[in-house]
Every structure is written in structure tokens, then in C-alpha cells.
Amino acid sequence: MPRRFFRKIAKKREYLLNQWYLAPFSHLxxxxxxxxxxxxxxxxxxxxxxxxxxxxxxxxxxxAALLALAMRVNIPVxxxxxxxxxxxxxxxxxxxxxxxxxxxxGLEPRPFDFELSFAWLADGFIYIWQPLLLGCxxxxxxxxxIGYVGLDLLWRWSIAGYLAKRRKKSALRNSNx
Numbered sequence: 001m002p003r004r005f006f007r008k009i010a011k012k013r014e015y016l017l018n019q020w021y022l023a024p025f026s027h028l029x030x031x032x033x034x035x036x037x038x039x040x041x042x043x044x045x046x047x048x049x050x051x052x053x054x055x056x057x058x059x060x061x062x063x064a065a066l067l068a069l070a071m072r073v074n075i076p077v078x079x080x081x082x083x084x085x086x087x088x089x090x091x092x093x094x095x096x097x098x099x100x101x102x103x104x105x106g107l108e109p110r111p112f113d114f115e116l117s118f119a120w121l122a123d124g125f126i127y128i129w130q131p132l133l134l135g136c137x138x139x140x141x142x143x144x145x146i147g148y149v150g151l152d153l154l155w156r157w158s159i160a161g162y163l164a165k166r167r168k169k170s171a172l173r174n175s176n177x
Contacts, residue, residue: 033072039155045073047148049081054093054140056132060085084143094132097139101131104138 033041045068052064060082068078085093102109110127 031072034069034075036074039152041072041074042077043148043152043155044071045075045077046081046151047144048073049078050084050147051140051144052078053082053085054097054136054143056094056097056136081147093139094136097135098128098132099135100138101133101135104134105131107131 048067048071049064052060052067055063057063061079064078064082065075068075115124
């Protein structure tokens with residue numbers, strides 16, 4: 001089931017390689033591991049995308065795609081997995097990561113006032129960047145680990161079910177002969 005699912009949602013390699021914006025990278029994109037829907041390429045790409053999605057930097061999809069290219073795992077899965085952090089989930093993820101980082105660094109809690117201005121960026125961000133970055137890396141690592149183990153187990157369970165059905169069908173066919 002997971003392999004069929006990832007094959008359906010993945011864009012075709014030939015389509016992507018013919019895009020004008022990928023022309024400078026076409027010599028890097030011919031490795032079949034970057035596009036195959038195999039467990040060994042999809043599961044690490046999914047975990048990579050989940051880790052990248054927690055980092056407090058813009059351009060999650062681009063960063064995930066470049067790291068997937070460097071790690072030789074499925075590029076589309078890594079890029080799509082970054083959608084886990086969206087406008088609905090970004091606030092709770094980053095606030096929880098900040099709280100975790102603040103707890104681990106032993107900082108005293110300060111009232112958190114957010115104001116979208118350059119003055120806040122100059123004053124307030126200096127206080128929160130360390131706990132936020134530490135919390136984001138830890139939350140990202142936890143999400144990546146849970147995603148890796150969960151998808152790997154789901155994939156193996158799906159394969160085991162498929163093989164059991166096939167064996168049963170084969171045994172039934174052999175008993176009828």
C-alpha cells in the first residue's frame with residue numbers, strides 16, 4: 001500500500017527533468033534513487049522532510065529537496081513531507097519548541113510579547129533565538145524519529161499483509177490442482 005500510494009502522488013521524473021528551472025541541475029537528477037518509491041528511499045526522505053519542517057527558517061521545501069539530493073533519497077517525498085508545518089500547525093510547533101528550549105537551557109520565563117516590527121526583531125528575537133533553535137532541532141529530531149519508525153513499520157506491515165495474501169492465494173491454487 002505505501003509504495004502504490006507514493007507512486008501515485010509522485011510526479012514523473014521525465015516531466016520534472018524537462019522543466020526549465022531544473023535544467024542547471026539535470027546532470028544531478030538522473031540517479032534513480034532520487035525518484036524510486038522503495039522503502040529504503042522513501043522512509044528516510046519522509047523523516048528528513050519532517051525534520052526540516054520544524055526548523056525556524058523559510059524555504060523548507062527547497063532545503064528538503066537539496067538535502068534529499070545530497071543524501072540520495074526520494075526528493076518529492078522529502079519536499080512534500082515539509083507540508084506538516086503549515087499555518088495552522090506552525091504556531092503550536094514553534095511555541096512548544098520555544099518552551100522546550102527555554103526549559104532545557106534553564107532560562108527564566110519572560111512574558112512573550114510578539115509584535116511584527118523591526119523593533120521587536122532587534123530586541124525580542126535576541127532573547128528567543130537560542131531556546132527556539134534548540135527546541136526546534138529537538139522537536140524536529142523527535143518528529144523525524146517517530147515518522148521514520150512509523151512509516152517503516154507501516155510499510156513492513158503492508159508488505160507482510162500483501163505476501164500473506166499472495167501465499168494464501170498460491171496455496172489455494174495449488175490445492176485445487
